[in-house]
Amino acid sequence: MEFTVQCEARDAKTKPNAVRRAGSIPAVLYGHDGTNAVSITVPNKTAEVLLKSVAVNNSIVSVQVPSLSLDCKSLLRDVQSDPVSQGCFTSAFLRFLPSPAFR
Secondary structure, three states: OOEEEEOEEOOOOOOHHHHHHOOEEEEEEEOOOOOOOEEEEEEHHHHHHHHHHOOOOOOEEEEEEHHHOEEEEEEEEEEEEOOOOOOEEEEEEEEOOOOOOOO
């Protein structure tokens, strides 16, 4: 099952706590070659559903950022959660290029 996440782009200088107070989770979308990183925000409810239905490093997630005209396949690479509230604290996605076969 493929999961789709609607995200918004954010300025890298925006403080993560301000993003959390606004009801979103700060996240990063890393490029396939490690050079192109995009700071994004994921709505809190979407992040909760994502954590319940997708395994870290094992599931393909479609990340859509309409403000950047970005729609790509990625892996949910890292999730940090708050030990007290058990809520999502931050997450990281790794964008990849589809290839026909690995050798």
